[in-house]
Amino acid sequence: MSEMEDFNVPGDGGEAISNGMTNGISNGTSEHREHKEHKHRHKDKERDKDRHRDKDRHKSSHKDKDRHSSSHKSSHKDKEQGDKDRHKDKERSDKDKHRERSDRDKHRDKDKERSDKDKHRDKDKDRHRDKDKERSDKDKSRDKDKDRHRDDKRHSSSSGEKKDRDKDRDKDRRSSSHKSSHRDKDKDRHRDRDKDKERSRDKDREREKVKLEVKVEPEPVLQPMEEEMIVKEEPVESEEEDKLVISEPVKEEPVEEEEEEEEVPVVSKEEPLEEEMEEDDVPLFNRMYTKQEEEEDEDDDKPLAVRRKVKEPKEKKRKKMKEDDDDYGDFKPEKKRIKKEKKEKKPKAVKFTSAHRAEPISPSKKTKKEEEPVWKWWEETKRDDGLKWHFLEHKGPMMAENYKRLPSNVKFYYNGETMELSDLTEEAAGFYARMIEHDYTTKPVFNSNFMSDWRKLMTPKEKEKITDLKKCDFRRIHAFYVQQNEERKNRSKDERKALKETNEALIAEYGWCNIDGHKQRIGNFKIEPPGLFRGRGEHPKQGMIKKRIMPEDVIINCSKDSAVPKPPAGHRWKEVRADNTVTWLACWTENIQSQTKYVMLNAASKLKGEKDWQKYETARRLHKVVDRIREQYRLDFKSKEMRIRQRAVALYFIDKLALRAGNEKDEDQADTVGCCSLRVEHLQLYEQKNGKEYVVIFDFLGKDSIRYYNEVAVEKRVFKNLQLFKENKEPGNDLFDRLNTQILNKHLNELMDGLTAKVFRTYNASRTLQEQLELLTNSDDPVIAKVLQYNRANRAVALLCNHQRAAPKTFDKSMATLQKKIDDKRDLVEEAERECKQLKKAAKSGGSQKEKIAYEKKKKALDRLREQLEKLELSATDKEENKTIALGTSKLNYLDPRISVAWCKRYDVPIEKVYNKTQRSKFQWAIDMATADYNFMGEPMNISRSNDDDGEEEEEEE
DNA sequence: AACCAGACTTAGAAGCTTACTA
DNA sequence: TAGTAAGCTTCTAAGTCTGGTT
Structure with a gap:
């Protein structure tokens, strides 16, 4: 099966060494290259296959439909619509899902060509499919790919029929796939687990939305565009009127790109839409390739595959070039290098010594660092020379700990009998054992991927014996790890302390680097340990074994004249280079998808x-x-x-x-x-x-x-x-x-x-925040209420960007607890009110001084209680609204921190209420520079100047 | 000019720590 | 003080986009 092919391990094993080696990736380039090639080949094959698979995509695990509708721009209007709609829709979708599912299934059955993988997936899906939404009839034949239809013969009847019908169109479309060619994947991907989760999320969100809708401001705020957009409809046009040229036949259409902008094209091409659609429409794909290719295309997708194959060499070459260079081979262009070298040393000498020299070793430094004055890089003039650093020194990444064998009393059983496993086999068994409680292990794809990778690690003997995952009993191993966890949790204070210290020492040693004379924290200095790949959703590679990364897999990037990190004893790095056009300190290629993983600085660094x-x-x-x-x-x-x-x-x-x-x-x-x-x-x-x-x-x-x-x-x-x-x-x-x-x-x-495209997300997110804040903030409210207002503004953004999270497991329970508190408090308030009234009466009707005092006291107490109650209620609201919405992502990635900082300053809200410590350090630049009147929609600043214009000044805060 | 790998940002989940509650 | 929930950190997958190669 394909998965197997993907995994480059030569069949069995004398892989006595580390996993790293076993995958054939570890030692250097040639293997690596091979791997990639392999991948390509594999892809091509798969593509063919895929063409026939169904797509079934909608995994539909979905969650709340509504959440989004309430969002931002559309929001107010949508809001009105309310719950009813939501409910209805939900119902519909449930039904639909059922329907869809059966359609899909039918379709699927026909599809003989599907790979086993797919089949698994299908099954998987089917289980949960109930939820899937309906699809229209058309949807049935969702073989998505346009291209897919080509192979009708093999194809399911429905699509085949259509094909005939649409032949011409089809062609067109087919070729159009360019991008879509990939899509052929029809993966029926199922997201069972996700579905479940999502289902519940949906519900929650629905509820939530209702709330939000009510709460989150009436006024539109949101979308800037909304009004504009709606208004502009032009009166006259009927559909007819919008003529368009759908197709730009390949040949005729040489220039294309340039024209784009000039829009509004030549009249000659006009035709009524519909017709054009049928005839002229020449999709992108066509336009991009030659006629010849197009012709080939008619029968199948060759061009795509061909194209891909052709590309492979590229990769190889590139790599090769790099490797052919000496250790510092990849070094930058001449000019840059010179510049860099000039600059390099000075800063290094100066700052490094002063600030960091000794640091790496003692844990205590950490505290010191915190006291260290922050490097206000944002006050320095940025040079736009394209270089990321001039001096870079670090200790190299921290390798994963070696595998320790299980104690001899922890046994693995196969088919009821205990079985001794070799190192590698046992290690992988441990990966799986640790996950047996996880949903992943209920997925056929996960299991079959694991099994096939696992077998590649086995000795011939093991391989012969272990053939069925179901006969594997990992329970003791699992229990062992559970117990280990317990022990970890129950460690004594001293143990904890000691552990903490070792950790800090490690961070001190590996967690920092010296960049241009400044000590900066590294984001991820640990090499990812081996384990099982946990792809999200219905990932076809879930369950595959992530191999152990060895120093021989790792490329180090640092200054030539720095203290080059030493590889662990007995090992060497794959390569050491000094490329100052990039920000990473080390990298390696991961074996699941052949992607490069990087060690980089953390978010608080200057570079980031x-x-x-x-x-x-x-x-x-x-x-x-x-x-x-x-x-x-x-x-x-x-x-x-x-x-x-x-x-x-x-x-x-x-x-x-x-x-x-x-x-x-x-x-x-x-x-x-x-x-x-x-x-x-x-x-x-x-x-x-x-x-x-x-x-x-x-x-x-x-x-x-x-x-x-x-x-x-x-x-x-x-x-x-x-x-x-x-x-x-x-x-x-x-x-x-x-x-x-x-x-x-x-x-x-x-x-x-x-x-x-992504600038729009940033822009609309930040703009929404600023507008919502303006709208929601009431300057007379106490801080706590303002914080809620802030969170709501933040929430509007999260909604806009669709940032979700799983509802906390204990949500309902903790909500109930909170509610009880509220109720209790409310009772207290009521009681106090009563008493207060009485005292008031007494005090008024000629009461004694004493009575008056008592009344005053009670009144104060009552106020306090009311305040507490309000606080509780606010937090309940906040909590409820946040149930399935993740605020962190937008806060961290989309919201201009200066908006938040300015808001805090303007309304006297301590910044800590909005940003925690990590966030504050990430946004230090903003905290430092933004004033209370910062306006996101004001005049942008010019951050950097290029080399030639040596002008100064950069911050021109609006 | 197409294409893809490389570099970097964005993302939610899992794991861990701290704060709060009974 | 233990148990639990909330909050924060770590982890690493999964996106976007660009520049170099062919």
């Missing part, structure tokens, strides 16, 4: 901070042109060219809904999408829904297989365009078949320097 700052400045620059961009894409809705319309609509989504760009994905990853990779099956169109016109329901799995569900009313023109884009496509086809992220970003970059 500066980049972060820059990110927000870019977002602020977007503010200056966003109106124009919006205007433009709205005009583009009417373009004659399909590709421009698609681009416009996609951009509209990215702007309005904060969708991610949506790069293409390989088929050996979980099936998730973003804007550009949306497929027909991911949205449903309703001319009318719940009293709203032109409603689009988005339902797909996004990053990390988190469900995105949102019902949005869109402009009529968008709606009509969507109908057009969906026309004659199968559920699995790309919605935007002439668009991909490169095209989109290229376009954006032309609109504004540095503009890409």
Whole structure:
């Protein structure tokens, strides 16, 4: 099976050494290369296969549909709609899911070509499928890939029939797949586990949403765009009127790109939409490849595969070049190098000695450091020479601890008999044993991947014997690790203390580096230990064994003239280089997906901070042109060219809904999408829904297989365009078949320097925060209430960005506890009120001095109680609202920290209420520079100057 | 010019520590 | 004081996007 192929271990094993070696990746490049090649080959194969698989994608594990609808822009309107809708929809979706499921299943059954993997997946899915949403009939044949249809013969009848029908179109579409070619994956990916979780999340969120809707401000705030967008409908146009040129035949269309901008094309190409669709539409894919390729395409996808194969050598070469160099081979361009070298030493000598020299060794330093004055790099002038450092020194990464064998009394049983395992086999058994309580081990894909990788580590004897995972009894091993955990938890104070100290010592040794004379914390200095791959969602590679990384796998990056880290005794690094155009200190290639993993600085470092700052400045620059961009894409809705319309609509989504760009994905990853990779099956169109016109329901799995569900009313023109884009496509086809992220970003970059799709997320998130804060903050409220207001503003952003989390396991319980407290407190308040009244009476009606005093006292007590009650209620509200929403992600990645800092300053809220210690250090630059009147939508700052303009000054706070 | 690997950001879950409660 | 919940940190997967190679 494919998985096996992926794992590069030569069959059996004399792998006496470390795992590292066993995978054949560890020793150096050639093996590595091989691995990659392998991967490619494999992919090609798979692609073929995949073409026939069903897609079944909707994994639908979904969660709340509503959450999103309440979001941001659309929010107020949507809010009105209320729970009813939500409920209904939910019901619907449940039903739908059922339906869908059976459809899928049918389809699936037909599909003989599916790999075992897929089958597993299907099963898996089926189990949970109940929840899946309905699909329209069309959806049944969701073989998504456009390309897939090519192989009709093999294909299931439904798609086959369609094919005939749509032959021409199909062709077109087929070729259009460019991006979509990948999608062929039809992975039926199932997310059972996720589903379960998501299901419950859905519910929660639904509830929550209701709340939020009520609470989160009435006023729109949110989307800047909303009004504008809606207003602009042009009166006259009927659908007809929007003619467009759908196709730009390959040959005719040489220039394409340049034209893009100039939009509004030549008249000659016009035709009524529908027709054009059928005939002329030449998808992106076509345009990109030669005629010849196109022809080949007719029968199958060759071009894609071919193309890929051809590329392999590239990789190899590149690597080779690097390796051919001496240790410092990858060094930068001449100029840079010179510069760097000049600068290097001075800072190093000076600062390093003073600040850090001794540090690495003693734990006590840590405290010292904290006292150390912060390096206010943001006050320095940034040189834009493209170099990330001039001097870099560190200790190298910390390798994972060697495997320790289990005590001899902890046995593994196979088929009821105890069995002695070799080191590697036992270690892997331990990986699995530790997870047997986890949901992962209920998944067939996980199990079969594990089994197949595990067997590769076994000795021939073991391999012969151990053939069935079900016969493996890991319980003792599991118990052993559980016990170890217990012991860890129950350690005495002294033990804890000692442990803490060793940890600190390790951090002191490995956790810091010297960069340009400054000591900076490293983010992840530990090499990832071996274990089982835990892909999110229905990842086809889940359960595979992550091999142990050895020094021989690791590339070190540091200054030539620094103290080069020493490899562990008896080992050597794969390579030591001095590349100061990058920020990483070490890297290695991981064996599951052949991706590079890096050791980098932590978020509080200059390198990261500066980049972060820059990110927000870019977002602020977007503010200056966003109106124009919006205007433009709205005009583009009417373009004659399909590709421009698609681009416009996609951009509209990215702007309005904060969708991610949506790069293409390989088929050996979980099936998730973003804007550009949306497929027909991911949205449903309703001319009318719940009293709203032109409603689009988005339902797909996004990053990390988190469900995105949102019902949005869109402009009529968008709606009509969507109908057009969906026309004659199968559920699995790309919605935007002439668009991909490169095209989109290229376009954006032309609109504004540095503009890409993700800038919109940052921009809209930050803007939303600022607007919500303005709206929600009541300056007379006590700090605690203001904090709640802040959290709500933050929550609006999290909603916008669809940042979810699993509801805490103990949520209900702790909520109940809190509620009880509230009730009790309320009783106290009531009682106090009563007493107070009485005392008041007594005091008034000619009461004695004493009585008056008693009354005053009681009154005060009552106030205190009321305050406490209010506090409790606020925290309950906050808690409830946060149940399934993760605020951290947006706070850390999307919200210009200066907005928060300014808000704190303006309303006298201690910054600690908003940022914890780590966050404060990450945002130190913002805390330091932002004043109370900072305005995100103000004039952007110019962070850096390029070499030639040596002008000073950089911060021009609006 | 297409394409992909490399570099870096963004993400939720798991693990660990601290704070709070009974 | 133990038990639990909340909060924070660590971990590493999964995105985006660019620049170098072909």
